[in-house]
Amino acid sequence: MTLIEEVKKRKTFAIISHPDAGKTTMTEKLLLFGNQIRAAGTVKGKKSGKFATSDWMEIEKQRGISVTSSVMNFSYHGYHVNILDTPGHEDFSEDTYRTLTAVDSVIMIIDATKGIEVQTIKLFKVCKMRGIPIFTFINKLDREGRDPFDLLEQIEDVLEIETYPINWPAGMGKRFLGIFDRYHEQFIKFNGNEEEVIIPYQDLASGNHPDLTDHPTYLETEEELALLNEAGDPLSMDKVLQGEQTPVFFGSALAPFGIESFFNTFIEMAPSPKPRKTNEALIQPEQEEFSGFIFKIQANMNPAHRDRIAFLRVCSGRFERGMTVKLARTDKMIKLNQTQQFIASARDTVEEAYPGDIIGIYDPGHYRIGDTLIAGKDKFYYDELPQFPPELFKRVIAKNVMKAKQFNKGLEQLVQEGAIQLFTSHPVGTPIIGAVGELQYQVFEHRMKHEYNVEVSLESIGERIPRWLDQEKVDLSLFDERNMLVKDREGNFLVLFKNDFALNWFKDKHKEIQLIDLFEVNQYSQSY
Numbered sequence: 001m002t003l004i005e006e007v008k009k010r011k012t013f014a015i016i017s018h019p020d021a022g023k024t025t026m027t028e029k030l031l032l033f034g035n036q037i038r039a040a041g042t043v044k045g046k047k048s049g050k051f052a053t054s055d056w057m058e059i060e061k062q063r064g065i066s067v068t069s070s071v072m073n074f075s076y077h078g079y080h081v082n083i084l085d086t087p088g089h090e091d092f093s094e095d096t097y098r099t100l101t102a103v104d105s106v107i108m109i110i111d112a113t114k115g116i117e118v119q120t121i122k123l124f125k126v127c128k129m130r131g132i133p134i135f136t137f138i139n140k141l142d143r144e145g146r147d148p149f150d151l152l153e154q155i156e157d158v159l160e161i162e163t164y165p166i167n168w169p170a171g172m173g174k175r176f177l178g179i180f181d182r183y184h185e186q187f188i189k190f191n192g193n194e195e196e197v198i199i200p201y202q203d204l205a206s207g208n209h210p211d212l213t214d215h216p217t218y219l220e221t222e223e224e225l226a227l228l229n230e231a232g233d234p235l236s237m238d239k240v241l242q243g244e245q246t247p248v249f250f251g252s253a254l255a256p257f258g259i260e261s262f263f264n265t266f267i268e269m270a271p272s273p274k275p276r277k278t279n280e281a282l283i284q285p286e287q288e289e290f291s292g293f294i295f296k297i298q299a300n301m302n303p304a305h306r307d308r309i310a311f312l313r314v315c316s317g318r319f320e321r322g323m324t325v326k327l328a329r330t331d332k333m334i335k336l337n338q339t340q341q342f343i344a345s346a347r348d349t350v351e352e353a354y355p356g357d358i359i360g361i362y363d364p365g366h367y368r369i370g371d372t373l374i375a376g377k378d379k380f381y382y383d384e385l386p387q388f389p390p391e392l393f394k395r396v397i398a399k400n401v402m403k404a405k406q407f408n409k410g411l412e413q414l415v416q417e418g419a420i421q422l423f424t425s426h427p428v429g430t431p432i433i434g435a436v437g438e439l440q441y442q443v444f445e446h447r448m449k450h451e452y453n454v455e456v457s458l459e460s461i462g463e464r465i466p467r468w469l470d471q472e473k474v475d476l477s478l479f480d481e482r483n484m485l486v487k488d489r490e491g492n493f494l495v496l497f498k499n500d501f502a503l504n505w506f507k508d509k510h511k512e513i514q515l516i517d518l519f520e521v522n523q524y525s526q527s528y
Helices: 003-009 021-033 058-063 090-100 119-130 150-157 201-205 216-231 238-243 259-269 399-418 438-453 498-509 520-525
Strands: 010-017 069-075 079-085 104-112 136-141 162-165 166-168 178-181 185-189 196-200 245-250 290-297 308-316 324-327 332-335 339-343 346-349 358-362 370-376 394-399 421-425 432-437 456-463 465-469 485-486 493-497
Touching: 003 010, 010 021, 010 090, 010 119, 021 079, 021 104, 021 259, 069 196, 069 358, 079 432, 090 119, 090 290, 104 119, 104 520, 119 136, 119 238, 136 150, 150 162, 166 216, 166 245, 185 201, 216 399, 238 245, 245 259, 290 399, 394 399, 394 438, 399 432, 399 438, 432 438, 438 456, 465 498, 493 498
Parallel strands: 010 079, 010 104, 104 136, 136 245, 162 245
Antiparallel strands: 069 079, 166 178, 178 185, 185 196, 290 308, 290 370, 308 358, 324 332, 324 370, 339 346, 339 358, 394 432, 394 456, 421 432, 421 485, 465 493, 485 493
């Protein structure tokens, strides 16, 4: 195939949701359709021992949560599908934000019983800011939930995006009969098991299914459909691809019901890879020279080998195993021999890849999150991935001083993954780790103990307000425990202020010192 044909075959997307809305369960069902697994596991599979494929870390299996983004590749109906299953828990939102830079569209899952929840709003805003097309799946229709019209209204009011229901439910919970597929003009009947009966609209009109068409719930739903057709917004693929309208699907990932028709329609509608913005220009995916960027680094995917994998989104050209590329940040030339594609932690060697594909490359310590790799003479950088300042800070030391080597290695590798950030107190040099939420510290402790054989002690210094200093030399007498001076990994000074009062007092007292809020900088730089 030509490069253009290969690009058109690629569908790369993330699945986002609030915790427990059904994101990982949906991923399992899509893997079934892709013939990648024989039976779907569950998120909370402690008793059965059947865990979700994408929850591959030991701590994920123990707690029934996703704490890291998983990457899965498979072929489906002539397309090459790349799914990124993201953590739902807000403590790992930074990993999700970075993952969203590597996709071309997003499936947003909403719990029909709860509606839009806090984390959904946060993740939606990131997608909206980046102009990512959003497809909405309203889950758990086999339970009693909120009225479908109320759910659509909530999406439009809270998320400020037009909706177009691709299908429409006939009842829910015990009254659930199935869904009207408006796009394909057919009714998909719910039988209470995994079997689905598809009835074209013409057959319904012929009177061959009186048990269905005479049912009060069915008749009530027909009235709702008439209202939708008359008063609802028309489907506009231009608006969908610009992130201004979201196609809405109803179904149940756990039942499962409506998943296959949803996925078939999604694959048809979802965009293939588009041009990507760099510091120089837009790079077209059909451009012959290979390029891509690293959006994630994961240590110890194979604990036996203590390996590190950098996840790379291919943006242009054709990747071939063994090719030599340039690391734009350092101009270092690197030969890419060890390359893989994934089903969570399972991996296969990949010989070639095309724009939209996500591949893993062995990292001997060369890479950082956000790095650009280029084949050819040009030099450019894909737009930097967002960096978010931590909110919680803790001093960290090894309980056994004889394990300093393992401690330093584990600290360095886990920090490079991006879930936690490393700082050092100045001038003493005590390591301090910052995180967005408490759960990140628990995962850090667990992984240090089980992957690096080091028990650590964490001493909280509480919530802090970080502000960077735009200067290389500072007067140490201006800082104390309330206004703690530290350095980041790049050697830049910043101050960890104890609270708003301490921050405002320092600003008033030292107007000559510029304080930089990294969150504001990110909002500005990502609002293109």
